[in-house]
Amino acid sequence: MYLFNYSKYCRLINYWSERNISGPKPIPYFGNTLSPILKGKQCVEMEWYKTYGRLYGVYEFAKPGLRVSDPVLIKQILVKDFHTFRNRRQDADKIAVFKNTLNRARDGHWKRIRALISPTFTSGKLKHMYPLINECCRDFLAALNTDVSTGRTEVELKEIMGAYSMDVIASCAFATKTNTYSNPNNPFTTKCKAMFIERPFISFLSLILPTFIINNKLWKVMVKDPDLYAKFFLDISRDLIFERKNSGKTYNDFLQLLIDVEREDSNTTTGADSVASDALEGHHVNEGVDEQMAEKQALSGVVEKKLTEKEILGQCFLFFAAGYETTATTLSYCVYELALNPDIQDLLVAETKEAFNYKGNIDYDTLCRLPLLDAVLSETLRHYPPVLRLEREAMDDVVLTRGGNESIKIEKGVSMEIPIYSIHHDPDHYPNPFAFKPDRFLPENRHNIKPYTYLPFGSGPRNCIAMRFGLLEAKLVLAKMIQQFRFYSVPNTDVPVVFNAGSILLEPKRLVVGVGLR
Template identity: 70%
Template structure:
């Protein structure tokens, strides 16, 4: 209730002011409907097919075309106040722990891979002329090694262990080398085991090795559709994907310019995970850190 009351209070205060804010809540409030019949037509811009984010959804070309066509004529309803509150609460609750965990794994891999750490320092220094106080969005998005490093971290440590979908219609899937078929009836809940998919040697050679090269632009074509799913896929992929990626990249870029991370005797290799069902949590992540 604390978050809900907080969000409602902030919304009420903003409605009484003419000042616009450059944040997520303002974006939602800008599409808040005033009556029950207000609608607006949208295109397929919500599909992440651009070079900077498309590979994080790991969809095939044919699937993306179908998705674009399906969304091209969609009539998008405006949001109610209750829906805005729900989305803001989701951003606060679901986004904090997952991003924090991912950043912890990033630091862990930086400590274990000093050669990769040095290359990232070099890439970010050249991109920002050693002025990390003024890192801009466009430049941050154009750093191939940083993107590959974050992508491999998300593959190796998918914080969300599973994703869930409900079958919208009856479907028969053909699976396995024997050609066996599985019927999934409408309404059946299907759980997709992300960690298992990300660590299958059929999908990623040497899956337990940390290799950012897999996600460099010249190698992305080797990734099979729907085998890399840290943010899910399709129209119901993670709403906070772009924000999370930029947040993680920004923090990593800032940290490596100021600190060096390294392994210590207490560093667990490999990571020891805490048993759980929803989030991939390490028992502990201990590394050394010193100021550059």
């Protein structure tokens, strides 16, 4: 429970002023937690960014946090001093299984899990999953073609892209088809959606009420706690693990790779060398020698080649929770922008058309090398980053150095918060930042992007491990979809996008566009 003696609180909220660091004025008891919940995180953070600059202090209740947007300091936090900022902030997770996920694991626990599962997302492994994703594309396009051919002229992008994303995840994680197009009430989709429904008032109560209340089963039922929906995915994962171990059958999916890692006689490597060798193919502009060395050092020395069953279940759940919403939303924003920018859509149609062979197929390597397709997705992720903010916790006292004689002493336990949305919309980094301009990311222009000002997947050893998988899933369906369908704005298209307030992700209220056959 966060409420405590008012005089003690007043002493605590002088933390940043005593260090000559400015920031928004905190509200008694609540600090700076209320505004982002009520007004929307991206709106509030843009206001704070413009008012207080690239370094300012905030409070979550009475806990101090430092918002850092200076690229030099970001690199220090995410890469150079990764050993000090190796952990994400420790929260009381709403969903218990998160304690065993790579996303929330800490210290040696994180290091071991990351090292063991890193090889799962290398290019070689993704090539084996490519046919599964391709099959999901065929099913999605066939369903959309049926709808459009029978008179459908508008689509809600969140709806159709969510169905595709869930089908890909179910197929690639568990070799399971969801039939989301013929059955929109499939429990895979409905329960995953339910976990991401944001209710600001309930979220606020969860922060201020005592632990014994929010962990009570009656409370969980009353507020439809996400933990209850998580059980569905955990039960499926547990049953499949049991079935595969007893049958001896193997599958080419994510779960099988984790089961193979669990075997103590597995030949799986730690993953450090594998990640470093793949780094130059990564979809970000921050990768270099420092980043590769930090990755290799962070994952070195792991000798155990085993995941516990709870850890396997945790990664399966994370694959659903992190992969479904983020990929579906990114695809939705991308198609939305193509609908508003028909000239860019036409250029992308031309580029992708040349990449398909006479049978109408496109291979993995060709898909990954298409410059405009990559640039369109990159600009989408810049303009609409799925995650609004990165967070790290100082595990020791450390000094941040901006250059020259300017330095800031950070005490152990203070959280570092990197506001991605604000950085991506800084006109000093991206001229006319609210315009959709994929040219920024074309090979001939990419050198103009300052390192550590493009962070949709984070950076450093704790970057998004499934980055390459998500991009492959998105690129393949985009390349195929725009060959068959044309998207355009209609009166129901919101311009600009209207975002949901209080969401942990950059979530639109709706994304409606027109659709027709080419």
